[in-house]
Amino acid sequence: MSDLFTGYYAYVFVFVLMMIGVYGILVKRNLIKKMIGMTIFQLSIILFYVAAANKWGGTVPVLDARLGTPLASQYINPLPHCLMLTAIVVGVATSGVAFALIISTFRRFNTLDENELLEKMRKKDA
Amino acid sequence: MRNLILFNSPALIPILLMGSAMLLLIVAYKKPRLAYWFTELILLSTFSIAILNLFRVLREGAIHYRFGSWLPPIGIEYVLDHLSAFFMLVINGIAFWVMLHAKETVPYEVKSKETPYYSLVLLMLAGFNGIVVTGDVFNLYVFLEICSLAMYGLIACGEKKAPFSAFRYLIMGSLGATFYLLGVGFLLTATGTLNMADLKVILPQIAHTPAIWIALVLILLGLGLKMALFPLHGWLPDAYTYAPSTSSALIAPTGTKVAAYALIRFIFFIFGIDVIMKHTPLLTIIAILSALGIIIGSVMAIAQKEIKRMLAYSSVAQVGYIGLGIGLATPYGLIGAVLHVMNHAVMKGLLFLVSANFRRKLGHSNLDKLDTLTRRKMPWTSAAFAVAALSMVGVPPTVGFFSKWYLVLGTIHTGQWLFLATILFSSLLNAVYFFRVLERIYMKPYKGDSPQENDVSCDEVCPSMLVPTLVLALTVLLLGLFNMVIVNNVIKMIVPQGL
Numbered sequence: 050m051s052d053l054f055t056g057y058y059a060y061v062f063v064f065v066l067m068m069i070g071v072y073g074i075l076v077k078r079n080l081i082k083k084m085i086g087m088t089i090f091q092l093s094i095i096l097f098y099v100a101a102a103n104k105w106g107g108t109v110p111v112l113d114a115r116l117g118t119p120l121a122s123q124y125i126n127p128l129p130h131c132l133m134l135t136a137i138v139v140g141v142a143t144s145g146v147a148f149a150l151i152i153s154t155f156r157r158f159n160t161l162d163e164n165e166l167l168e169k170m171r172k173k174d175a
Numbered sequence: 176m177r178n179l180i181l182f183n184s185p186a187l188i189p190i191l192l193m194g195s196a197m198l199l200l201i202v203a204y205k206k207p208r209l210a211y212w213f214t215e216l217i218l219l220s221t222f223s224i225a226i227l228n229l230f231r232v233l234r235e236g237a238i239h240y241r242f243g244s245w246l247p248p249i250g251i252e253y254v255l256d257h258l259s260a261f262f263m264l265v266i267n268g269i270a271f272w273v274m275l276h277a278k279e280t281v282p283y284e285v286k287s288k289e290t291p292y293y294s295l296v297l298l299m300l301a302g303f304n305g306i307v308v309t310g311d312v313f314n315l316y317v318f319l320e321i322c323s324l325a326m327y328g329l330i331a332c333g334e335k336k337a338p339f340s341a342f343r344y345l346i347m348g349s350l351g352a353t354f355y356l357l358g359v360g361f362l363l364t365a366t367g368t369l370n371m372a373d374l375k376v377i378l379p380q381i382a383h384t385p386a387i388w389i390a391l392v393l394i395l396l397g398l399g400l401k402m403a404l405f406p407l408h409g410w411l412p413d414a415y416t417y418a419p420s421t422s423s424a425l426i427a428p429t430g431t432k433v434a435a436y437a438l439i440r441f442i443f444f445i446f447g448i449d450v451i452m453k454h455t456p457l458l459t460i461i462a463i464l465s466a467l468g469i470i471i472g473s474v475m476a477i478a479q480k481e482i483k484r485m486l487a488y489s490s491v492a493q494v495g496y497i498g499l500g501i502g503l504a505t506p507y508g509l510i511g512a513v514l515h516v517m518n519h520a521v522m523k524g525l526l527f528l529v530s531a532n533f534r535r536k537l538g539h540s541n542l543d544k545l546d547t548l549t550r551r552k553m554p555w556t557s558a559a560f561a562v563a564a565l566s567m568v569g570v571p572p573t574v575g576f577f578s579k580w581y582l583v584l585g586t587i588h589t590g591q592w593l594f595l596a597t598i599l600f601s602s603l604l605n606a607v608y609f610f611r612v613l614e615r616i617y618m619k620p621y622k623g624d625s626p627q628e629n630d631v632s633c634d635e636v637c638p639s640m641l642v643p644t645l646v647l648a649l650t651v652l653l654l655g656l657f658n659m660v661i662v663n664n665v666i667k668m669i670v671p672q673g674l
Contacts, residue, residue, distance in 0.1 A: 074346055087349055094357050101364045129363065132313055136356060139320045146327050147345050153331065153338040170336055 059100040066093035078163045080151050084144065091140045095133045102129035184228055185240040185255040185308055188221045188263065189318075192301035199294045207289040211278050214293045218271040221300070225260070225267040232260040233664065239310075247310070248373045254310035257668040258444075258513070262307045262436050265517050269428045269524050270300050272646055276528050277421040278639040280535060284419040285332050292332060296425065299325035306433045312359050312445075313369045315437060316352065319401065322433065323348045326426055330418040340413035347410040351400025358393030361386050374445050382450040394441055395457060402434035404461070404498050405468025408491045412475075415487035420531030423483065427490055427527055428520035435497045435516055439509070443671050448504050462502025466597040468495035473604035477611075482530045482540040485608060486523065489567065492601060493519045496582060499594060503585045506670045511581030513666050514658070518566070518574040521654065525563045525647040532556045532636045532644060545615040552634045555641055557616050559648035564609035566651045569602050574655040581662075 054061060070093055073086015102125055109116065110124035118124075155161055158169050180187065195217045203210035232238060237256035241247065255263075274296065285292045302322025309315050327348070331341035363369060365386040366377045381387060396407075403411040411431075415423045442451060442458070451457055472492030479485040493515070500512025533540040536553060550557040566573035579598060586595040635641055654661065 071350075074350060080342060083346055087346060090350070091353055094353050094360065097357065098360050098363075101360060126367075128369075129360075132363075135313075135317060139317065139352075142324055143320070143345065143349050146324055147342065147349075150327065150331055150338045150342040150345060154342060157335055157338065166339055170339070 059103070060097070063093050063097045063100060066090075066096065080154065080161045080163065083163075084147050084151065087147070088140065088144060091136070091143075095136055095140075098129040098133045098136075102126050181231075183240070184224060184231065185238050185253040186242070188224055188228075188267065189301050189305040189308065191217065191221060191224075192297050192304060196294045196297035196301060199297060200290060203290045203293070207282075207287075210290045210293040211274075211281070214274055214277075214297060215271070217297060218267065218274055218300075221304070222267045222271040225264040228255060229260040229264050229665070232257055233668070248368055248370050251314055252310040252370060252372075253308050254371070255308055257665060258436070258439065259307050261513065261665055261669065262432070262516070263304055265432070265520050266300065266303050266307065266429050269520050270296075270425065272643045273421065273424045273428075273524055273528065276424065276531065276640050276643040279637055280420050280531055280640065283535065284421070288332060292329070295325045295328045298322075299329060299425075300429075303429055303433045307436055310371045311369050312362065312371060312374070316356055316359060319355065319434075319437070320352055322430075323352065323401070326430060329422040329426065330414050333418040333422065335417075336413070337417040337419075340410075340417050344410040344414045347400055347407075351397040351407075353397070354393050354400065355397030358390045358397060361390035361393065365390065371440070371445050375447065378446060379450055382446075382454060387450075388455055391441075391446060391451065391455065391457065395438070395461070398434050398438045398441070399461075402431050402438060402498070403491060403494055405464050405471060405491060405495060408468065408472070408494070411491060412484060412487040415490065416481070416484045420483075420527065420534055423487075424524055424527035424531060427486070428524040431490065431494050432497075432516050432520060435494070435501075435512070438498075438501060439512065442501060442504075443509065443674065447671075448674060452504065458502050458504050460502075462499055462591075462594065465495040465498030465502055466594055468492065469499065469597055469601045470604070473601050473608070477604065477608045479608075480542050482533065482542060482612065483527070485542070485612075486526050486530065489605070489608070490523060492605075493523065493567075496578070496598075499598075500582050500585065503582075503589060503591070503594070504674070505585045505588055506674050507581050507588055508585030509670055509674065510662060510666050511578050511585055513669055514574075514581060514662060515578035517661075518578045518654070521647055521650050522563050522566050522575060525559060525644065525651060526567070528640075528644045528647065529556055529560045529563065532640055535640065536634065536636055542612060542615065545612065546619045547617065550616045553636065554633060555635055556644060559644045560616070561613055562648045562651050564613055566655070567609055568606045572655050573651050574658065575651075577655060577658040577662075 067090060070086045070090025073089060074083055077083055077086060104125050107123050107125040108118050110127055112119055151161065158166055160166055199210055199213055202213055232255055237254055240253040242251045281289055281292060299322045302318045302325060305318030306315055309318060327341045327345045330344060331338045362374065365381060365384065366374055368374055368377065378387065400407045415427055469492045472488050472495060476485045476488035476492065479488060496515050497512045500508045500515060530540045532553065566575035569575045569579045582598055583595060
């Protein structure tokens with residue numbers, strides 16, 4: 050059990066972060082808080098990739114001995130970092146769209162509380 | 176020139192769509208009317224390229240395209256095989272006809288924002304086509320997000336409640352995409368590759384490790400959210416109901432289908448049925464959930480009073496058919512699922528176009544207010560609706576019958592009688608909610624005082640809306656009549672060996 054925490058504590062941390070994000074999305078009623086939960090959730094995945102790519106004593110994959118090391122076994126795989134660069138961009142775009150939708154919702158209903166919003170929508174239907 | 180087009184044909188459609196989505200903003204900056212024609216021109220060319228691609232794939236087999244000539248495990252590869260080419264044709268065909276319909280509805284429903292609207296449409300289609308053609312699992316994630324982001328925008332510009340339903344969709348969609356990304360992370364750390372063909376080789380060797388199962392579960396969960404597979408369908412009804420008519424007519428036939436494509440790709444072509452069946456009961460779970468979705472979606476559709484909302488719930492049920500076909504994991508099940516993707520795309524596109532016609536001419540698409548007067552006013556639209564309704568129920572000469580037929584064959588071959596009962600019972604439920612509308616349009620006499628029923632003359636929608644509606648109605652019949660040609664020549668080639 051202690052092995053889990055000493056060897057894989059980064060993943061435990063990522064998992065806790067992920068659950069905080071899911072909690073925010075599912076339980077919180079305010080749209081902005083939902084957004085924050087979603088961002089935390091996305092960030093936890095980014096940390097997961099970066100943690101998975103880590104290697105103790107590893108270094109950048111550059112052949113030049115002055116910059117890195119010529120030993121291929123010491124290289125840190127740069128692919129996950131590149132992928133996460135893309136994922137961060139996607140995350141920023143998603144947040145942008147989400148905030149635009151939140152602003153537009155607020156202008157129309159004057160509230161950001163999910164329960165109140167549903168209430169107002171139901172009233173309009175009746 | 177011809178060689179250049181042939182050489183680049185797999186990548187041509189996504190790049191053309193994405194480039195023109197940006198170009199459109201400049202071209203139609205001053206004249207919004209130009210946006211429609213520009214979009215139609217681009218969609219016509221992608222439609223023709225998709226047709227040519229399908230014939231080329233049938234003739235030559237899978238086409239591989241390497242970006243920058245980097246060889247596959249390192250570079251990103253586009254693969255156009257039978258499955259991709261078929262899905263691509265369905266997406267671009269539907270997009271062309273539905274957008275032809277948009278000429279009158281978009282200025283009417285999306286006032287003064289036409290140019291960005293069309294740009295988003297092109298961007299979304301670029302995402303769809305990218306998902307379908309890519310051979311790289313991370314590339315698929317990026318395209319999934321491109322099309323989803325465009326989709327949120329397309330939904331949000333609808334009625335008053337649209338932004339909120341789009342926001343809920345965004346939360347669920349992003350959650351799904353992030354689960355997918357996490358699954359890809361597990362795959363990457365376990366195998367060290369992102370290329371689909373490479374994964375297919377490596378996965379069976381390490382299929383016994385828990386990391387692979389977790390990756391599979393996460394990917395299926397993510398794609399299930401995007402596909403609105405029951406019980407992950409919560410975002411769908413509101414999003415489809417409050418979106419502008421053109422958006423729902425475009426997203427309902429194609430949006431969930433690309434996620435279905437990704438599901439088929441992962442289950443049958445990357446992990447492989449053997450690996451999944453040996454280690455997990457996931458496929459049975461998918462089949463059971465889909466069966467539940469079929470029944471509950473149909474029951475919810477019966478409870479709706481508004482045609483668009485009814486169609487949205489019916490989409491949940493129809494996605495269930497596709498999921499059931501996938502979950503059966505037999506050749507007939509897969510054929511039924513892939514055929515149903517095409518059938519449902521045509522039928523649901525047609526039904527949403529009809530609801531758009533009602534909304535444009537009558538100002539509503541409320542079930543209670545329809546009567547024979549509607550039919551007198553709009554005979555062609557009503558006839559198109561009747562064709563689509565019969566097809567949704569599954570009456571023989573229409574397409575809807577044949578995909579259900581293959582699904583039924585799949586259940587009989589595996590002896591899963593409960594699923595057979597589900598399909599038959601759901602046809603009955605479909606009949607309930609579609610014949611209810613038909614009864615109002617064709618039987619229910621008009622009760623008001625004036626105008627007299629016989630005085631009402633034909634007041635059909637304008638040609639730009641009527642032609643796509645009728646073409647899709649005709650397609651429903653023609654695809655039904657010639658379904659053997661499609662199944663034998665295209666869909667049977669999709670079924671992977673060893674299934």
